[in-house]
Amino acid sequence: MRILFVGEIVGKLGRLTVGRVLPNLRQSAKIAVVLGNAENLAHGKGVTTTTLAEVQSYGVDALTSGNHVFWRKEVNEVFEENDPPIIRPANYPEDIPGKGFKILDLGKDGKVLLVNLLGRTFFNEPVFCPFRTVDKILEDFAGEKFAAIVIDFHAEATSEQVAMGWYLDGRVTAVVGTHRHVPTADCWVMPQGTAFVTDIGMVGARHSVLGVEPQIIIDKLKDPRPQKFEWVEEGPAVFNSVLIGVKDGKAKSIERVDKVLE
Numbered sequence: 001m002r003i004l005f006v007g008e009i010v011g012k013l014g015r016l017t018v019g020r021v022l023p024n025l026r027q028s029a030k031i032a033v034v035l036g037n038a039e040n041l042a043h044g045k046g047v048t049t050t051t052l053a054e055v056q057s058y059g060v061d062a063l064t065s066g067n068h069v070f071w072r073k074e075v076n077e078v079f080e081e082n083d084p085p086i087i088r089p090a091n092y093p094e095d096i097p098g099k100g101f102k103i104l105d106l107g108k109d110g111k112v113l114l115v116n117l118l119g120r121t122f123f124n125e126p127v128f129c130p131f132r133t134v135d136k137i138l139e140d141f142a143g144e145k146f147a148a149i150v151i152d153f154h155a156e157a158t159s160e161q162v163a164m165g166w167y168l169d170g171r172v173t174a175v176v177g178t179h180r181h182v183p184t185a186d187c188w189v190m191p192q193g194t195a196f197v198t199d200i201g202m203v204g205a206r207h208s209v210l211g212v213e214p215q216i217i218i219d220k221l222k223d224p225r226p227q228k229f230e231w232v233e234e235g236p237a238v239f240n241s242v243l244i245g246v247k248d249g250k251a252k253s254i255e256r257v258d259k260v261l262e
């Protein structure tokens with residue numbers, strides 16, 4: 001079975017790029033399930049019902065998120081749905097809307113457990129220990145058989161993500177990282193059969209700083225006065241993803257699938 005995990009889909013250009021790349025890729029690579037990160041889906045900030053429906057229509061089956069998931073209030077309506085397509089970090093307090101994991105039923109291919117976690121290093125977010133949180137989730141589902149268990153660890157520090165890879169090696173199918181919007185070149189299958197990558201990257205504007213108009217970020221770095229973010233919505237786009245080959249719950253392969261659309 002093959003799982004595609006798409007990096008953070010940033011704004012309208014990111015969504016349109018998913019629409020241009022995914023349907024063909026899904027078919028040609030015989031992908032069983034497509035996952036993606038949605039924290040920047042709606043004009044670069046948070047998610048809405050329409051932007052979620054749009055990427056689902058292109059073939060994204062379920063979405064994780066991160067520290068920007070609550071930037072738009074509309075996400076609360078999404079989280080009130082029965083079994084919404086999107087999850088939020090599992091180590092947020094329990095009274096926060098949404099769930100930190102989701103089970104996808106792929107029929108004859110079995111069930112996939114998707115988990116979202118948020119890092120703590122260099123983050124100022126009210127979260128519990130991601131290591132203990134994932135232990136608890138895996139313990140709660142110890143009696144269930146999954147075709148794959150996939151963790152999106154949304155974190156700032158690469159060391160925290162690499163450490164999580166080692167912590168979960170052999171216990172889950174894949175640990176993939178998000179948040180920085182910059183892909184890393186360290187895809188590999190760890191000794192006990194867990195696929196790992198520190199950062200998948202993003203889908204969005206190439207002529208940008210992580211999706212934002214470059215001059216705004218240059219000014220922000222040179223000038224202490226506040227800047228209004230403008231997201232780049234046209235021009236060349238990048239599509240960053242990883243393709244994971246799975247057999248009997250273990251990862252057999254992981255490779256980057258990156259494209260540039262001029």
Ligand SMILES: [Fe+2]
Binds near residue numbers: 040066181
């Ligand atoms: Fe992001």
Ligand SMILES: [Fe+2]
Binds near residue numbers: 039066067154178
């Ligand atoms: Fe983030």
